[in-house]
Amino acid sequence: MIQHNAPHRVVIVGGGFGGLNAAQRFRKCRHLQVTLVDRRNFHLFQPLLYQVATGALSPANIAAPLRAVLRHQRNAEVLLAEVANIDLAGRKLLFHGGHPKPLSFDTLIVAAGSTFNYFGHDHWQHIAPGLKSVEDALSIRTRVLKSFEAAELETDPERRQQLMTFVIVGGGPTGVELAGAIAEVAFRTLKQEFRHINTADTRIVLVEATPTILGMFPADLREKALEQLTRFGVEVRAGVMVTEIEPERVVIRTSDHQHETVRAATILWTAGVKASPLAEILARESGVELDRTGRIPVEADCSLKGHPSVFAIGDIASYTQDGKPLPALAPVAMQQGRYVAQLVCHRVSGSRLPSLFHYRDKGTMATIGRSAAVADLGWIKLSGFLAWITWLVVHILFLVQFQNRVMVMFQWAFSYFTRGRAARLITGEGSAQERR
């Protein structure tokens, strides 16, 4: 049936896991016109970003240009722009700098993701950067590599040790993965490359405020992860609060209320995320109140209360299932994206609506390093080599483009056999010598 009226306009904000999956799912709905808005021109496979930060992969290996992904989907277009405001009553988006001109929508899907949460200590972010964007990853890579370069030149032993000390705040999957990867860089990759320092002296401290790392995993896997991390040379300090971060030092408070200062030239932050500021706009426009981490609560079909054709999915949304909010994880965003696209598609064509959204948890994984990981797949719990292989296969399968898969597989195989890391470039601001 040819539709003679103007096509239904769907606007998706954000080309991450949620937004891109929604856009792709609309492929089958030719009677809709889809615009995917993002301020970046690529989808980023964030679960592997820590490998860019530690020199194992290049940014392009874990990114896919949005235009390339949607090239053959004739009902979809990509708009590179940054949303400044959302006008729910007027059904339009406004952009920063007033350019391009406002974009009208019939259906809106907000999948703008999350940003770092410094829990009120926003001044820490310059000292202890987080890991969300390609730029973050490259700047962390430069910091880590430059610390070793500076240590090689340092004659004062105390200062040298400080340069070779890394503190990672936050014992979730990203913190564990970063700590494990830095351990590999220090104890394996760089092993024979310096002449004046012994990289075996590197100290890597993983600080977690709750009593255990990887809190979302069952106790036995948490134990295994702790064992494996310790074996890799990472010092795990759980149940310890960070009370102050200053340049090159972290003050922590242990469970018995003692304060301790760790002197470290490199401090990284993976302790929490909060929803994108677009959630605040949705809250203001709809009157719905944000949750504790700034996420916007949504209805059972992922729509905004009182706005059945405005949806929020992924990290920006708080979806309650079985009485608990779903975690801010890629699989949740992907499943929500596909669900909402299907719902909108059916609704516009007037066909039977799909059943309500239900998140199917297929498992959680975290990698620690070479041949070491933990995986909780629900029906089976894995650790060590088997978990690591599972992690590898799943991550390769979920990479967006064919080329990325082959490139990443090749780089991993190379790293596995040589313990080398090819993408160890000190680039960008401050790449030339500026150590003082």
Add this chain to the structure above:
Amino acid sequence: MIQHNAPHRVVIVGGGFGGLNAAQRFRKCRHLQVTLVDRRNFHLFQPLLYQVATGALSPANIAAPLRAVLRHQRNAEVLLAEVANIDLAGRKLLFHGGHPKPLSFDTLIVAAGSTFNYFGHDHWQHIAPGLKSVEDALSIRTRVLKSFEAAELETDPERRQQLMTFVIVGGGPTGVELAGAIAEVAFRTLKQEFRHINTADTRIVLVEATPTILGMFPADLREKALEQLTRFGVEVRAGVMVTEIEPERVVIRTSDHQHETVRAATILWTAGVKASPLAEILARESGVELDRTGRIPVEADCSLKGHPSVFAIGDIASYTQDGKPLPALAPVAMQQGRYVAQLVCHRVSGSRLPSLFHYRDKGTMATIGRSAAVADLGWIKLSGFLAWITWLVVHILFLVQFQNRVMVMFQWAFSYFTRGRAARLITGEGSAQERR
């Protein structure tokens, strides 16, 4: 024989083709202590930098960490530092910011390369960037991709055409390669990716001041190159002087003294190089006068006049052979680096000195695009597909690390069959929407 006196200290400034080849050649001279000084922690395979600038390769694909390359060479170390001054009388190097402390040498090899030459118009460099570093390449990549993004949003047809016009100043190999690669991006890679512009309307203008592009090639190959470039959609303007560059416009003077303005949002500069500023220090210290492009003339053994254990090689040196100065090309630097290392090695061990340096020209090549190139190998002249295959093989062989070779080969194969370019990320400063 164990040497009981202090080892002879060789310091090499610059980890490019000349410096790295010299350092590696010292592998066989265990009685020497080698320090390779560079302000970057990697060797960069500059001949492929234009492929990073046009999104075909990632920086790490054409870079090799210096420490990794020299890891097993126990008599060599890498020093990440920027040279501020050279004290020939005191036989030591001084570094920027006074850190690290001065480095003494017995033998010095200066291989600091070259930088852009704007021929007195240094203010043009912000408008028309050149291509020497990873940062240059990434910033050009961002500029080129953002131009198309801005054109997609532009409603004024004249302004849209300006956004889709690219001027490349300089018809040497780099200019030809950049022009050809941008043509491929515009006419092939991006072909189906936009919805409001037709990338076939892209205008690519290659401006050369001398009467022909690729002046160093024989006339028939220059003709072929021109033919191939034109077929790819590049507008070649030879015998045309650039008289003014302003933001988004270039004024050129044709051979009949007419002035013409080309409106182009992207202007790139490949029109010339001059020696690194370290040449001036060598000139001042030795009393030798620099040549027209700032290069330091050297003796028949690449040493500085009056300083038999101070050498200058590669782009920074002017070496006269058969009455003509050698060109600033990678093979010259590589052969000089190996020669000087051998000379120093023999001299220190007291064995017979090698014959004087003589550059063996193995040929010159330039690629234009998919299946199109020219190659003058002396005994044979090639153009088109055969020249292109030769170019591919030679460049793969000369890439420094095994992993780089495989990665680049794979990416090229992928691009060849899909006409895709994976590394099309808009990153760094100004990557978010800042079009006005």
